[in-house]
Amino acid sequence: MDRRAARRPTAPVGNLLREWRAARRLSQLDLAISAGISARHLSCVETGRAQPGRDTLARIADALEMPLRERNALLLAAGYAPGYPESPLGAPELAGMQRAIEFILAQQEPYPAFVINRHWGVLSANGGAERVNRFVLGGRSSAHRNIVRQFFDPADLRPALANWEEVAREIIHHLHDHVASTPTDRAARALLEEALGYPGVPAHWRVRDLSTAPSPLLTTVLRRDDIELRFFSTITTFAVPRDVTLAELHVECCFPVDDATATHCRRLASAVDGETAGVGETAGA
Structure with a gap:
């Protein structure tokens, strides 16, 4: 196979640049100045009359604040090899980094912690x-490995969320923001449409709300019978990642809002430890 044919762009680089520039609400002149190139050259790149070099694309990507995955897509569209590796987390x-993540998860015990990708998929917990x-699910496991689906599906965690509308509205807000800021992420757009399609989701959530910012601190309230578990979350990301996988990961750690939640989490952990010890004693008898 001809190597040049194998590296043929899957989408014209000019189309991608126009899409990203529109998402960032930048004129050609604005983007050209930020990237340190001439507006005429940028215009020729967008129309296909000029072939940009890798350095030019890097400067444009910096100006557009493109994530690593989208930078790779831009390079491929221009006929170049990707600039950033995408390694499996277990590589x-x-x-x-895997050891660091495992340490964070272990240190968060007995409170919840998750490793989540850019589409809210739970990679580990x-x-x-x-x-x-x-x-909160009465002894059964969640049907989904995705936070959005867990919180929106009436057959999953949604009935256990005492403040479902507040939490769901924040999730939709974040999804709208992600779709708007990353126009080429079709999977995120599909996830947003899926969430909006669940029963009981207000119709006006389909329109992105630009009048309010996401809450700086959101409390998630889970309820089973007369017991409520209240958590707030912190997010850990990786500084200056050079790998697509790491750039798209974050670790969410949930902390108890009150003593009752902390006590119940410790009780749940003690109950499991007691069952494990009982199994071990029986096996050794």
Whole structure:
């Protein structure tokens, strides 16, 4: 196979640049000045009359604040090889980061913690997260490995969310913002449409709300019978990642808002430890 044919762009680079420039609400002149190139050259790139070099594309991507995955797509569209690797989380080159993530999850016990990708998919979770989910779901596991689906599906965690409308509105707000800021992420757009399609979702949520910013601190209230578990979350990301996988990961740690929540989480952990010890004693008898 001809290597040049194998590297043929999947989408014209000019189309991608126009799409991103529109999403950032920049004129050609604005983008050209930010990228340190002439407006005429940028115009020729967008119309296909000029072939941009890798350095030019890097400067344009910086000016547009493009994520690493989209920078790779831009390079491919121009006929170049991707500039950033995308390694599986279990790859040897990410072993150090994997250990750091496992340490964060373990340190968060007995409270929930999750590793989440850019589309809210849960890649891993600690025991605290699994125990809390099973408790509020009456002993069963969640049907989804995606936070959006868990919180919007009436057959999953949604009935256990005492403040569902508040939490769901924030999730929709974040999804709208992500879709608007990353115009080429079709999967995020599809996830937004899926969330909006669940029963009971207000119709006006289809329109992006630009009048309010996301809440700086959101409390998630989970309820089973007369027991409420209240958490707020912190997000850990990786500084200056050079790998697509790391750039798209974040670790969400849930902290108890009150003593009652903290006490119940410890009780859930103790109950599991007691069951494990009982199994071990029986097996050794």
